[in-house]
Amino acid sequence: MSTVSRQDAPLLSVEDLVVEYPSKKFRAKPFRALTDINITIGQGETLGLVGESGSGKTTLGRAVLGLAPVTRGKVIFEGNDISNASRRERRTLSRDLQVVFQDPYTSLNPALEIGDILAEPLGVQGLQKDAARKRVKELLDQVGLPSDAIHRLPREFSGGQRQRVAIARALALSPKLIVCDEPVSALDLSTQARVLDLFLQIQRDTGVSYLFVSHDLDVVRHISHRVAVMFRGEIVEQGLAGTVTRDPEHPYTQRLLLASPVPDPDRQEQRRADRHRLLEQQRQQTEQAGAAA
Numbered sequence: 001m002s003t004v005s006r007q008d009a010p011l012l013s014v015e016d017l018v019v020e021y022p023s024k025k026f027r028a029k030p031f032r033a034l035t036d037i038n039i040t041i042g043q044g045e046t047l048g049l050v051g052e053s054g055s056g057k058t059t060l061g062r063a064v065l066g067l068a069p070v071t072r073g074k075v076i077f078e079g080n081d082i083s084n085a086s087r088r089e090r091r092t093l094s095r096d097l098q099v100v101f102q103d104p105y106t107s108l109n110p111a112l113e114i115g116d117i118l119a120e121p122l123g124v125q126g127l128q129k130d131a132a133r134k135r136v137k138e139l140l141d142q143v144g145l146p147s148d149a150i151h152r153l154p155r156e157f158s159g160g161q162r163q164r165v166a167i168a169r170a171l172a173l174s175p176k177l178i179v180c181d182e183p184v185s186a187l188d189l190s191t192q193a194r195v196l197d198l199f200l201q202i203q204r205d206t207g208v209s210y211l212f213v214s215h216d217l218d219v220v221r222h223i224s225h226r227v228a229v230m231f232r233g234e235i236v237e238q239g240l241a242g243t244v245t246r247d248p249e250h251p252y253t254q255r256l257l258l259a260s261p262v263p264d265p266d267r268q269e270q271r272r273a274d275r276h277r278l279l280e281q282q283r284q285q286t287e288q289a290g291a292a293a
């Protein structure tokens with residue numbers, strides 16, 4: 001892990017990143033999943049990453065986490081190039097760099113009680129039992145789950161509640177950056193709005209940064225400060241969330257804006273309107289709660 005000396009460096013900076021996966025066929029050329037990626041994320045900032053399936057969003061998140069092979073380029077975190085970090089260095093980095101996956105049904109160990117799931121990262125980092133128990137209670141409170149969740153199993157919870165557990169686990173060691181890989185895609189519309197609101201609340205409270213991967217422009221617009229649009233392994237457009245998602249410059253982003261998984265345009269419009277309404281309601285409720293507190 002080499003140190004890069006730069007003043008006012010962002011929390012994360014990905015520079016000219018290329019990721020190639022080895023081909024499974026003998027002597028075939030490797031598959032290039034990412035080409036010359038450049039992104040930055042500041043402290044307390046959310047960069048939304050949008051693009052269709054297969055455009056490389058997950059690979060970029062995985063490269064930041066050290067889970068995808070870096071063929072060329074750099075992943076710089078707090079001034080250190082971590083693209084070739086050793087296993088030991090990765091363990092230390094895992095305090096600051098965490099992940100929330102898409103599927104709340106497979107990302108939690110079904111055999112462990114919620115208290116043990118949350119205590120696991122604390123134990124790995126050497127926290128004593130009593131301190132860990134106290135922290136687990138804090139985490140449950142932070143994500144809006146009751147303290148008696150400690151002794152319950154994941155199957156006793158809904159998808160949204162499980163995603164709250166996954167978020168609590170990611171928060172356990174007070175990370176500086178969380179890679180969120182489609183964390184609301186598996187949830188129904190109203191649960192999506194509540195979980196997105198939780199991400200925003202946590203960011204306001206802790207100053208954590210997010211790399212937020214989603215194929216849904218509405219979601220990304222709501223959660224992100226800036227947005228990067230991926231197409232076939234490249235970033236084709238990057239800018240402020242409102243600008244990129246409402247008035248995109250690149251033809252691919254314009255197509256993405258028009259595209260929808262719902263074939264009927266009336267239903268699509270209705271769905272957008274529903275989601276905006278729900279997100280707006282959620283935002284107002286949080287603001288009122290904040291003002292009352």
Ligand SMILES: Nc1ncnc2c1ncn2[C@@H]1O[C@H](COP(=O)(O)OP(=O)(O)OP(=O)(O)O)[C@@H](O)[C@H]1O
Pocket residue numbers: 021022031033051052053054055056057058059060215
């Ligand atoms: N481990 C791997 N080995 C080989 N190819 C891979 C591997 N992981 C991903 N790919 C390929 O890299 C490309 C980018 O995949 P990636 O999962 O990053 O895209 P994505 O935008 O996240 O898509 P999705 O939204 O469907 O998850 C795809 O063509 C995929 O098949």
